[in-house]
Amino acid sequence: VVIVGAGFGGLTAARALRRAPVDVLLVDRDNYHLFTPLLYQVASALLSPGEIARPVRSLLRGFRNATFRLANVESIDVAGRRVVTDRGEVDYHYLVVAAGSATNFFGNRSLAEQALPLKELGEGLALRNWVLSQFEASRWETDPVRRRRLLTIAVVGGGPTGVELAGAFSELIRIVLRRDLPDLDLNEVRVVLLEGSDTLLAAFDSGLRQAADAALRRKRVEIWYQALVRSVDGGLVELADGRRLEATTVVWTAGVRAAEVAGMLTESPGSQGRVRVRPTLQLPAHPEVFVIGDAAAVEVRGELLPMLIPVAMQEAKHCARSIHRLLMEREPEAFQYRDPGIMATIGRNAAVAQLGPVRLAGFLGWLMWLGVHLVNVISFRSRLVVLVNWAWDYLFYDRPVRLIVEARAPGAGRSTPPPASRRRRAG
Numbered sequence: 001v002v003i004v005g006a007g008f009g010g011l012t013a014a015r016a017l018r019r020a021p022v023d024v025l026l027v028d029r030d031n032y033h034l035f036t037p038l039l040y041q042v043a044s045a046l047l048s049p050g051e052i053a054r055p056v057r058s059l060l061r062g063f064r065n066a067t068f069r070l071a072n073v074e075s076i077d078v079a080g081r082r083v084v085t086d087r088g089e090v091d092y093h094y095l096v097v098a099a100g101s102a103t104n105f106f107g108n109r110s111l112a113e114q115a116l117p118l119k120e121l122g123e124g125l126a127l128r129n130w131v132l133s134q135f136e137a138s139r140w141e142t143d144p145v146r147r148r149r150l151l152t153i154a155v156v157g158g159g160p161t162g163v164e165l166a167g168a169f170s171e172l173i174r175i176v177l178r179r180d181l182p183d184l185d186l187n188e189v190r191v192v193l194l195e196g197s198d199t200l201l202a203a204f205d206s207g208l209r210q211a212a213d214a215a216l217r218r219k220r221v222e223i224w225y226q227a228l229v230r231s232v233d234g235g236l237v238e239l240a241d242g243r244r245l246e247a248t249t250v251v252w253t254a255g256v257r258a259a260e261v262a263g264m265l266t267e268s269p270g271s272q273g274r275v276r277v278r279p280t281l282q283l284p285a286h287p288e289v290f291v292i293g294d295a296a297a298v299e300v301r302g303e304l305l306p307m308l309i310p311v312a313m314q315e316a317k318h319c320a321r322s323i324h325r326l327l328m329e330r331e332p333e334a335f336q337y338r339d340p341g342i343m344a345t346i347g348r349n350a351a352v353a354q355l356g357p358v359r360l361a362g363f364l365g366w367l368m369w370l371g372v373h374l375v376n377v378i379s380f381r382s383r384l385v386v387l388v389n390w391a392w393d394y395l396f397y398d399r400p401v402r403l404i405v406e407a408r409a410p411g412a413g414r415s416t417p418p419p420a421s422r423r424r425r426a427g
């Protein structure tokens with residue numbers, strides 16, 4: 001069994017196949033598994049990369065039938081049952097595609113070139129470097145207009161990532177950087193959340209949406225509704241209705257589409273470029289190929305399942321069961337989804353959670369968010385370090401990882417950041 005992607009879907013599938021009479025090969029272009037829900041905390045200098053990512057090889061230790069190879073998948077020959085990577089080719093009996101999703105700039109070149117996405121670990125680090133560098137640069141700037149531009153962060157997209165990031169940046173500035181930069185005038189600082197529709201967190205109930213709006217405003221985040229970004233150019237954000245915002249930091253969290261690998265399996269993709277699959281998660285013309293997680297367009301009771309971790313993990317377990325069944329010459333069954341609920345945090349003491357009939361906001365929601373995320377952080381060691389960092393931040397209003405650090409290739413010269421390097425795989 002070849003599994004493409006060691007994210008939530010791929011890793012769960014590999015683990016669920018541990019007792020199956022198969023050899024499992026997991027292929028990923030990164031050598032780590034990333035816990036995406038806390039990526040915004042790397043971007044806002046609360047956590048270090050090592051606390052939210054683990055090497056895949058260490059996660060597979062103890063699995064006698066599973067191995068890992070680091071490679072970028074470049075094409076898939078479904079007829080020949082072969083995966084082609086930048087390092088070599090590998091044949092399969094069964095293929096599980098769990099390649100996730102990528103940032104979608106909807107073909108807008110200025111956004112793709114100038115906005116910072118937040119999907120991958122490198123992007124979280126680049127964003128941290130960039131924001132801290134803008135604040136350092138602002139200390140040299142004597143022109144008040146240019147200084148304000150350096151001190152304005154625009155976050156585009158009022159979904160969970162945008163809401164969490166806007167709250168976290170506001171706290172980073174108002175609680176931590178304020179003390180680092182004693183001459184910083186907080187009246188010159190702005191965190192602006194730009195949302196294209198007239199509501200934040202569209203998947204949540206209206207009461208929770210209002211609670212999120214109020215919590216962000218308490219944290220001094222400005223919220224602009226009906227704000228469709230038309231272009232970003234040299235620190236100027238232009239909206240479709242003519243409004244303008246000057247900001248050197250523009251973060252794009254407003255669009256995702258299936259990863260490029262999805263396009264290698266289908267010529268007529270579903271919404272967001274996801275691969276349409278049978279209710280059993282198999283590719284219609286190739287039952288030996290399963291597609292799961294963000295890359296798959298799976299409809300349950302007429303509704304397309306969202307791009308979420310529980311969806312990817314449940315599909316992965318179902319797919320492993322189906323491979324077991326096929327090995328016993330039985331037909332796979334249709335996938336059923338059990339919705340565990342959704343939540344989003346808005347920083348210190350504030351979160352919203354919608355779990356079945358239960359609705360929580362404010363401090364209670366935040367405690368629930370903390371508990372759920374801590375339990376799900378990938379290893380015991382990371383859990384401990386994350387807990388210590390959260391406690392430190394909560395008690396001492398301090399974030400120890402606000403370092404501007406960029407990887408450099410051997411022989412490359414040194415420059416004062418910015419520019420931040422922006423690794424880009426998205427289209």
Ligand SMILES: Cc1cc2nc3c(=O)[nH]c(=O)nc-3n(C[C@H](O)[C@H](O)[C@H](O)COP(=O)(O)OP(=O)(O)OC[C@H]3O[C@@H](n4cnc5c(N)ncnc54)[C@H](O)[C@@H]3O)c2cc1C
Nearest residue numbers: 005007008009029036037073099100293294307308309312
């Ligand atoms: C910032 C952020 C916050 C999020 N927060 C939450 C949250 O709080 N709760 C929640 O439920 N969901 C959250 N999500 C969504 C969640 O991360 C995804 O739904 C989930 O990761 C999907 O799992 P997956 O296995 O399909 O893909 P992923 O977990 O993304 O894994 C895909 C893997 O495929 C690899 N890959 C892709 N292309 C190639 C290639 N060509 N060759 C080799 N390897 C490849 C990637 O490197 C990656 O490791 C968040 C997402 C982001 C970006």
